[in-house]
Amino acid sequence: MALDFPELGQPAPDFTTQNQREEDVSLSDLKGKKVVLYFYPKAMTPGCTVQACGLRDTQKELEDRNVVVLGLSPDAPKRLQKFIDRDELNFDLLSDEDHAIAEKYGVWAMKKFMGREFMGVHRITFIIDEDGKLVHIMEKVKTKTHHDDLLAALDAL
Numbered sequence: 001m002a003l004d005f006p007e008l009g010q011p012a013p014d015f016t017t018q019n020q021r022e023e024d025v026s027l028s029d030l031k032g033k034k035v036v037l038y039f040y041p042k043a044m045t046p047g048c049t050v051q052a053c054g055l056r057d058t059q060k061e062l063e064d065r066n067v068v069v070l071g072l073s074p075d076a077p078k079r080l081q082k083f084i085d086r087d088e089l090n091f092d093l094l095s096d097e098d099h100a101i102a103e104k105y106g107v108w109a110m111k112k113f114m115g116r117e118f119m120g121v122h123r124i125t126f127i128i129d130e131d132g133k134l135v136h137i138m139e140k141v142k143t144k145t146h147h148d149d150l151l152a153a154l155d156a157l
Contacts, residue, residue: 003122004106005137012037012126012134013104017072019092020080025070031132034067036150038125038141039107043075043083043093047143051123052089054147059090065154066130072096074121096121127153 006013012035016026027035038055040048055062055069062069069091073080080093094101102108102121111120125146127136136153138146 003109003124003139005124005126006105006134008134008137010134011132012128013101014132015101015104017101018077018095020077020084020095022077025092025094027128028132030068032130034065034130034154035128036062036067036069036125036154037105037128038069038071038123038146039102039105039121040071040073040123041121043073043079044086047123048073049083049087051141051143051146052083052093053087054144055091055150056087056089058147058151061151062154065151067154070094072101074099074102125150127157129157 014028016024019025040051042048052071071093074096076097077095080095096102099108107122107124109122110117123141125138125141126134129135135157138153
């Protein structure tokens with residue numbers, strides 16, 4: 001099943017949701033910065049931890065590129081705070097419990113795992129420019145190299 005992403009070059013779908021501290025975060029409030037919006041299935045699982053720690057460890061390089069990182073999953077804010085505390089993450093994680101944002105970005109879709117089919121979040125990263133336009137989509141995300149692949153994609157823009 002093909003995922004139905006928003007169109008490149010168009011404004012990224014705006015949203016407001018809560019971060020790990022139960023504070024509202026709106027995409028529109030981040031204009032003037034590049035935003036890396038990465039969707040991941042579940043906080044504190046092995047692949048998601050490797051991916052988040054890679055981003056944590058390249059935070060300085062991302063800041064040098066005027067980038068704000070936002071991780072987004074269907075987890076509740078309290079679980080997101082546990083993930084941040086456990087792995088000393090240095091960026092916001094956003095809660096999308098009703099998967100409305102994942103649906104706007106076309107990443108909530110049928111998945112297969114161990115012979116079972118279910119609806120879930122696909123691991124996809126979106127890069128949004130300083131004007132709020134969607135400029136790049138990373139569909140093939142490898143958790144171990146996501147941070148390096150992301151830096152390369154940012155440098156190619």
